[in-house]
Amino acid sequence: MQPVRILQVENIRREMEKIGVDPQGIKLMAAKAAFQVLKIEAVDHRAANILKQEMLSLGGEAACTREVMALKKGQSPVLLLGTESQLQKLIIKLSYQPFGLKEIAKQIKETIKEYTSPRAVRIMGILNVTPDSFSDGGKFLTTEAACSRAAEMVAEGAQLIDIGGESSRPGSLPVSTKEELSRVLPVIKKIKNKIKVPISIDTYKAAVAKACLDNGASIINDISALRFDRQMAGVARRYRAPVILMHMQGRPRHMQAQPHYQDVVKEVFEFLAERIRFAVDQGIEKEKLIIDPGVGFGKTLEHNLLILQKLSEFKSLGCPLLVGASRKALIGKILGNEPGERLNGSLAVVAWSYLNGADLLRVHDVRATVELVKVLKAVRSVKF
Numbered sequence: 001m002q003p004v005r006i007l008q009v010e011n012i013r014r015e016m017e018k019i020g021v022d023p024q025g026i027k028l029m030a031a032k033a034a035f036q037v038l039k040i041e042a043v044d045h046r047a048a049n050i051l052k053q054e055m056l057s058l059g060g061e062a063a064c065t066r067e068v069m070a071l072k073k074g075q076s077p078v079l080l081l082g083t084e085s086q087l088q089k090l091i092i093k094l095s096y097q098p099f100g101l102k103e104i105a106k107q108i109k110e111t112i113k114e115y116t117s118p119r120a121v122r123i124m125g126i127l128n129v130t131p132d133s134f135s136d137g138g139k140f141l142t143t144e145a146a147c148s149r150a151a152e153m154v155a156e157g158a159q160l161i162d163i164g165g166e167s168s169r170p171g172s173l174p175v176s177t178k179e180e181l182s183r184v185l186p187v188i189k190k191i192k193n194k195i196k197v198p199i200s201i202d203t204y205k206a207a208v209a210k211a212c213l214d215n216g217a218s219i220i221n222d223i224s225a226l227r228f229d230r231q232m233a234g235v236a237r238r239y240r241a242p243v244i245l246m247h248m249q250g251r252p253r254h255m256q257a258q259p260h261y262q263d264v265v266k267e268v269f270e271f272l273a274e275r276i277r278f279a280v281d282q283g284i285e286k287e288k289l290i291i292d293p294g295v296g297f298g299k300t301l302e303h304n305l306l307i308l309q310k311l312s313e314f315k316s317l318g319c320p321l322l323v324g325a326s327r328k329a330l331i332g333k334i335l336g337n338e339p340g341e342r343l344n345g346s347l348a349v350v351a352w353s354y355l356n357g358a359d360l361l362r363v364h365d366v367r368a369t370v371e372l373v374k375v376l377k378a379v380r381s382v383k384f
Contacts, residue, residue: 002291009033009034009035011318012025012030012033012034013030013073014015014383016029016030016043018125019094024205028085028307029306031084031088032082032083032085032086033083033086033320034083034084034085034116035082035083035084036080036081036082036083036084036087036112036205037079037080037081037112038079038080039079039080039172039350040077040078040104040114040127041102041206042075042076042077042107043064043075043076043077043078043100044075044077044099045067045068045071045072045073045074045245046071046074046097046098046099047097047098047100047101047104048062048064048068048076048078049068049069049130050069050099050101051062051064051078051080051090051094051101051104052064052069052078052086054084054090054093054094055056055080055081055082055090057084058086058090059082059086059321060080060081060083060086060087060090061080061082062079062080062081063078063079063080063081063082064076064077064078065077065130066077066244066288067262067288067301067321073261084112084116084381087108087112088267089104089231090108091104091108091109091121092147094108094148105179110289110300110318111316111318112218113315114139114315114317114318115315115316119320119359120359120376121354121359121360121361122159122160122359122361122367123157123158123159123160123360123361123362123363123370123373124158124160124161124162124200124322124324124359124360124361124362125153125154125156125160125161125366126162126164126324126326126362126363126364126365127129127140127149127150127161127162127163127164127187127189127314128140128164128167129141129155129163129164129165129166129183129184130144130156130165130166130183141183141189141353143186146163146187146191147190147191147194148229150163150187150190150194150244151194152196153366154195154196154197154368156366156367157366157370158166158195158196158197158365158370159197159198160199160200160223160360161191161195161197161200162198162200162201162202162219162220162254162362163184163186163187163188163199163200163201163202163212163217164201164202165179165180165182165183165184165202165203165299166180166183166203168202168223168252168297169252170252170255170256170329171252171256172252172253173253174252174253177205177207177208177210180203180205180208180219181207181211182206184201184203184208184212184315185211185212185215186259186327187217187238188201188212188216188217189215189216192215192216193216193361198218198219199212199217199218199219200217200218200219200220200221200244201213201217201219201220201221202223203220203221204222204223204224204227204228204229204232205223205229205232206229206230206231206232206234206235209222209232209233209235209236209241210235210239213239213241214251217327218241218242218243219242219243219244219345220232220235220241220242220243220244221243221244221246222237222243222244222245222246223246223248223252223294223297224246224248225245225247225248225271225272225275225280226243226245226278226282226317227244227275228292233279233282233284234282236279236282236284236288237282237283237284237360240285240311240318241288242288242289242290243284243288243289243290244290244292244317244322245272245275245276245279245289245290245291245292245319246273246291246292246293246294246297246322247268247271247292247294247297247298248294248296248297248298249261249298249299251297252297255297256298259298259299259300259303261299261303262357264299264303264306265306265307265313267312268294268307269292269313269316269317270369272291272293272317273317276289276291276317276319277290277319280319280347284333286318286319289319289321290320290321290322290359290360291314291321291322291323292321292322292323292324293307293311293314293323295307295308295323295324295325295328295330295349296325296328296329296330299332301329301334304328304330305330306343308323308325308349308352308353308356311323311353311356311357311358312356312357315357320358320359320360321357321358321359321360322358322359322361323349323350323358323360323361323362324351324361324362324363325341325349325353326342326346326349326350326362326363326364326365327339327340327342327346327347327364328342329344330351331346332345343365345377346363346364346365347365347369347372348366350363350369350372350373351372351376353375354372354373354375355376361373
């Protein structure tokens with residue numbers, strides 16, 4: 001008797017090639033192996049009923065509320081369950097249907113495209129030039145120490161350097177624009193010609209971002225997602241700078257005072273979707289936007305773990321996804337240790353994030369992260 005083996009979906013194309021399947025056949029059949037579940041919020045019940053019938057006719061399924069089947073008025077979420085092939089056929093069918101289904105078809109098509117697009121993971125090294133950051137506060141206060149650390153991280157494999165002059169740890173107080181600039185500008189000016197990777201400025205202040213962009217930085221990392229300073233969107237637009245939009249409930253000083261959500265993944269997802277729309281409406285190209293679900297910012301341990309568990313869902317937003325959990329409190333709560341002892345826990349989050357769709361990994365421990373990702377890439381990319 002021959003053994004039967006269940007194959008991983010991502011290896012289907014290679015297996016077909018190995019057994020000599022015709023290339024055209026591979027193209028047709030591989031799409032039938034890629035099963036996906038899509039959630040669409042607030043669908044008109046008439047449209048939901050059509051979605052149900054069309055998916056059933058294609059051999060797939062659509063899960064919706066009883067009210068839909070009872071033909072009651074209203075809106076409700078719908079779960080589409082089917083293969084990539086079935087969903088592509090659904091898109092064609094919906095293009096001729098009423099009740100907003102034409103627009104839904106367009107959104108399904110764009111979401112699948114964004115979700116399945118291949119991306120390269122990059123490592124962002126953290127450089128805090130602050131006296132009070134939770135992990136490395138006070139270590140790189142002098143320009144010389146900060147520049148040395150930046151060069152060290154690049155040598156270890158960092159592909160971006162993120163410089164921050166104001167701590168955003170829980171309970172931290174804001175600093176003035178003048179003070180923040182006095183910390184970050186000398187460092188940026190000194191390293192801009194000495195390192196060959198992009199420099200990101202971690203700030204929510206437009207004046208700080210502008211000054212840093214004028215002096216060598218090229219990316220804005222805004223923990224407020226363009227909310228705290230009305231001028232920030234204009235600065236990003238004028239400089240055509242990539243912008244990292246992060247979710248945070250509240251502000252750093254009080255964000256960990258009993259954070260509450262009805263559905264943390266849904267709410268963070270919707271927040272980021274709204275911030276993307278806002279940025280685009282302000283004239284910032286969507287291709288310039290990066291999203292960050294904000295692990296550790298206004299979230300309990302359970303909230304953070306749920307976000308990581310459902311991380312791949314954020315890929316549906318169509319922007320590169322950044323995860324920054326390095327040495328954070330969620331790791332300390334799980335392992336019962338201090339920031340300087342959290343390398344192993346940080347690497348566990350990095351591995352999970354890499355395997356679940358992260359495009360940028362913001363970390364303190366660059367060398368260890370680079371080596372971890374290199375091994376994961378080797379496992380993922382080996383051909384057989």
